[in-house]
Amino acid sequence: MPSRVIMAQIAAPFGVKGWVKVYSYAEPPEGLLDFPVWQLGREDVWHERRVVEARVHGSPVLAVRFEGIDEREQAAELRGFKVAVDREALAALPDGQYYWADLIGLAVLNADGMRLGVVERLMETGANDVLVVRGERERLIPYVRPDVVRAVDLAAGELRVDWDADF
Incomplete structure (x- = not known):
């Protein structure tokens, strides 16, 4: 697993004194503020x-x-940077719970063993989170355990779902 976890993205400068707007992926969004040091970067430069x-x-x-960072011009240079924190700084989760970052990139297989694609991202819908799975086409699969998501195996890089390949 990567040593850093992407938690946000810098959107734009905010005001004239070096502030930036940050789109937080944390839940709740202000949870990101619990980390006093952030890693900022693009691709392999952090x-x-x-x-x-x-x-x-x-x-x-x-x-x-x-x-x-005290001026708007300096803040503007950070536009588009990803924000990450060290994985070791994240709280341990109970068994059966996962950080979204750990699910992204997992191969998704249905009950018949057919590969449906790879988890590209997740999104909140209010009722439940949804896996965006990219394969030969995009599939939106609700993250509902154990009814739809049957098993998550981080070591094997797989997520097993009860999902018809035609959907």
């Missing part, structure tokens, strides 16, 4: 930044100012 001020700016958006 660096650490300390959060010096932050506030909720309308869920799931946070307004954040980093140490050493």
Whole structure:
């Protein structure tokens, strides 16, 4: 598993004093503020930044100012950067619960062993989370355990579902 977990993305500068708008993937969004040091990056280039001020700016958006970023121009250079935290800093979850980041990239197989695709992302719908599975086509599969999602095997990189291949 990767040593960092993507938790947000920097959207845009906010104001003229170095603040940025951050789209948080955490649940709740302000949970990201529990981490004082964030890793910012694109592709394989990452660096650490300390959060010096932050506030909720309308869920799931946070307004954040980093140490050493004091002007709008500096903040604008961070647009599009991913925000990550060290995996070791995340709380351990009870058995049967998973971070979304751990599900992304898993192969999805149905009860017949047919590969439906790979988990591309997840989305919230209100009633339940939904797996966006990309294979020969996109499938939206509700993350409902144990009715739909039968098993998650992180070591094998597989997620087993009770899902008809024609859906």
